[in-house]
Amino acid sequence: MSAVLQTVKLCKSFGALTVAADIDFTLEAGARHALIGPNGAGKTTFVNLLTGRLAPSSGSVALGGEDVTQLAQAQRVKRGLGRTFQINTLFGSMSVLDNVALGVAERRGTAGKWWRPANSYAEVRDEALELLASLGIADEAPRRVLDLPYGKQRLVEIAIALGLRPKVLLLDEPAAGVPKVESERILEALAQLPKDIAILIIEHDMDLVFRFAERITVLVQGEVLCHGAPDEIARDARVREVYLGESHD
Amino acid sequence: MKHPVGYNADARLRWTEWLPWVLAIVVFFALPDYLSMGARVLTYILFALSLDLILGYAGIITLGHAAFFGLGAYVTGMLSVKLGVTDPFLQLLASAVAAGVLGLVTGAVIMRTHGLTQLMLTLAVAAVCLEIANKATHLTGGADGLAGVVVAPIFGMFKFDLYGKTAYWWCLVILFAGWWLVRRMIHSPFGASLTGIRENRLRMEAIGAPVYARLVLVYTISAVMAGVAGALLTQTNQVVGLNVLGFEPSGELMVMLILGGVGRLYGAFVGPRVFWVAQDYLAKQFPEYWFFGIGLLLVIVVLFARGGVLGICDGLLAKFRSMRGGGTA
Numbered sequence: 172m173s174a175v176l177q178t179v180k181l182c183k184s185f186g187a188l189t190v191a192a193d194i195d196f197t198l199e200a201g202a203r204h205a206l207i208g209p210n211g212a213g214k215t216t217f218v219n220l221l222t223g224r225l226a227p228s229s230g231s232v233a234l235g236g237e238d239v240t241q242l243a244q245a246q247r248v249k250r251g252l253g254r255t256f257q258i259n260t261l262f263g264s265m266s267v268l269d270n271v272a273l274g275v276a277e278r279r280g281t282a283g284k285w286w287r288p289a290n291s292y293a294e295v296r297d298e299a300l301e302l303l304a305s306l307g308i309a310d311e312a313p314r315r316v317l318d319l320p321y322g323k324q325r326l327v328e329i330a331i332a333l334g335l336r337p338k339v340l341l342l343d344e345p346a347a348g349v350p351k352v353e354s355e356r357i358l359e360a361l362a363q364l365p366k367d368i369a370i371l372i373i374e375h376d377m378d379l380v381f382r383f384a385e386r387i388t389v390l391v392q393g394e395v396l397c398h399g400a401p402d403e404i405a406r407d408a409r410v411r412e413v414y415l416g417e418s419h420d
Numbered sequence: 421m422k423h424p425v426g427y428n429a430d431a432r433l434r435w436t437e438w439l440p441w442v443l444a445i446v447v448f449f450a451l452p453d454y455l456s457m458g459a460r461v462l463t464y465i466l467f468a469l470s471l472d473l474i475l476g477y478a479g480i481i482t483l484g485h486a487a488f489f490g491l492g493a494y495v496t497g498m499l500s501v502k503l504g505v506t507d508p509f510l511q512l513l514a515s516a517v518a519a520g521v522l523g524l525v526t527g528a529v530i531m532r533t534h535g536l537t538q539l540m541l542t543l544a545v546a547a548v549c550l551e552i553a554n555k556a557t558h559l560t561g562g563a564d565g566l567a568g569v570v571v572a573p574i575f576g577m578f579k580f581d582l583y584g585k586t587a588y589w590w591c592l593v594i595l596f597a598g599w600w601l602v603r604r605m606i607h608s609p610f611g612a613s614l615t616g617i618r619e620n621r622l623r624m625e626a627i628g629a630p631v632y633a634r635l636v637l638v639y640t641i642s643a644v645m646a647g648v649a650g651a652l653l654t655q656t657n658q659v660v661g662l663n664v665l666g667f668e669p670s671g672e673l674m675v676m677l678i679l680g681g682v683g684r685l686y687g688a689f690v691g692p693r694v695f696w697v698a699q700d701y702l703a704k705q706f707p708e709y710w711f712f713g714i715g716l717l718l719v720i721v722v723l724f725a726r727g728g729v730l731g732i733c734d735g736l737l738a739k740f741r742s743m744r745g746g747g748t749a
Contacts, residue, residue: 222626248628260626262619265612269426273616274627276427276609282629285610288431292609296427313428335627 174233175200175369176221176252176339181230183220183393190216192393194230198339202369205384207377209413213393214373215257218341222254223247235338248277253337255328257344257373261316268312270327271299274334302330306360322353326360333364340364342372346379354379381405389413425477425615431607440689444592448585456584459656461692462591463649466598468677468688470645473602475674476683477611478638479618480531481539483670484546487526488519488643490665491549492650495519497566497660498559506572508590512651519647520640522549527639531632543667550666565661569654580655587656594652598645603685605641614638675718681728690729
């Protein structure tokens with residue numbers, strides 16, 4: 172399989188504090204990859220470096236074989252990099268449909284048009300509705316997004332990102348703050364995502380991680396501790412020490 | 421509740437949206453002695469509309485919008501007094517272009533900033549423009565302003581008369597064009613994306629939206645509208661002075677919009693009227709402290725009626741509907 176996303180010696184420092192240190196990471200096409208690590212390990216920082224929200228101190232990011240290190244966030248999105256956020260970042264006063272349609276319209280290149288009413292772009296509305304249907308929340312389309320339960324808001328987050336038709340989807344704790352029942356629903360939705368999308372998920376819910384991921388990378392204090400298949404990671408004494416404080420000596 | 425704008429919203433004209441225009445025509449026939457003042461009100465509505473586009477829809481906070489209004493006003497004045505250009509269309513066009521260029525140049529810098537920095541920069545632009553107008557006396561007349569602005573008859577037929585009839589219709593037609601443009605824009609995908617930027621800039625960037633470019637664009641469009649409003653003011657008053665520039669007109673405009681209702685399109689139509697009625701009443705009752713009254717009114721609106729007068733109307737309408745719905749259930 173070929174790499175759709177790759178970082179080479181990616182570093183980020185804020186003064187004396189290094190939050191990402193020489194991270195070499197590869198995401199294969201169609202991968203189901205998880206990034207785990209204790210709080211403060213630098214997982215969200217790593218995602219921000221990948222998306223261009225943060226500029227790296229050194230190192231490079233390649234997307235589909237193209238070096239995108241110097242590209243702005245919007246340009247990376249156009250090249251197929253989508254993301255969701257750890258904390259919901261939705262358009263609060265808008266309907267669920269409008270939230271998703273904004274992303275679809277950006278991808279289709281109609282978002283800058285000002286002559287016709289937004290609701291006359293049937294293809295944008297229909298695609299947004301299809302996305303909502305694929306995640307099982309089409310009935311919620313006309314509701315104000317902030318009136319939805321938190322779990323469904325997380326699904327809207329994913330729907331917005333899917334509206335960009337990404338080649339790579341970065342999911343930053345999609346089940347954070349969600350009750351168990353709803354996190355099951357999120358897992359189901361993730362399992363049904365198209366196989367051609369490579370997914371990198373950051374998650375603290377280990378049950379979800381081990382059920383979803385085919386490969387796992389463990390990040391500790393901004394450095395890659397190890398990576399491998401879920402059973403290898405589960406057996407790794409260093410990982411147990413990081414999470415449970417057990418010594419592997 | 422605020423009328424939603426976006427892919428889920430009905431962009432068709434509602435009958436209530438014709439009311440301001442019907443009212444404007446009624447005023448023309450019912451209050452012929454107040455047409456000059458009416459033209460001034462229409463001018464300020466256009467000015468407020470331009471602010472609503474950036475403040476209400478794109479979330480750009482500015483205390484310097486009078487820079488564009490004032491520039492538009494002075495360009496028309498200087499064209500007439502200094503260069504003898506009296507064609508009303510040419511004056512409007514030149515004012516629009518000048519304000520647009522200023523909007524583009526300053527917007528390119530200001531839209532790179534946020535919050536307090538952005539606010540201070542807009543204020544600085546207005547202050548610089550005021551000072552230039554004050555010092556460049558050979559062009560602007562300085563503190564004395566420019567008097568004797570001449571505007572040729574529209575299409576060579578409609579002369580600007582003493583009673584303000586032509587000025588009133590002229591301002592009404594230009595305002596209608598401005599309203600139509602803004603309404604079209606806010607219901608479009610571009611308008612939806614502006615609302616998206618106001619609501620969550622971070623997310624808009626994450627979906628690949630060129631946020632900065634869109635903000636500069638809408639800021640420039642708004643500047644053009646404000647410049648046209650300024651030109652109308654000069655054409656109808658036939659004089660232009662320093663009072664069109666600086667912080668005071670910018671601040672007053674924002675107060676007007678807040679009183680009417682920000683981000684509601686028609687708040688711009690209501691706000692200036694509410695402001696001037698309140699100002700007139702308070703100035704009569706408390707000649708020395710009338711601005712205190714305006715301040716108090718603003719505090720009350722901000723604390724208890726954040727949607728302004730239109731927000732109060734919407735709330736009452738929603739209550740009435742729910743009561744009627746409850747009665748029939």
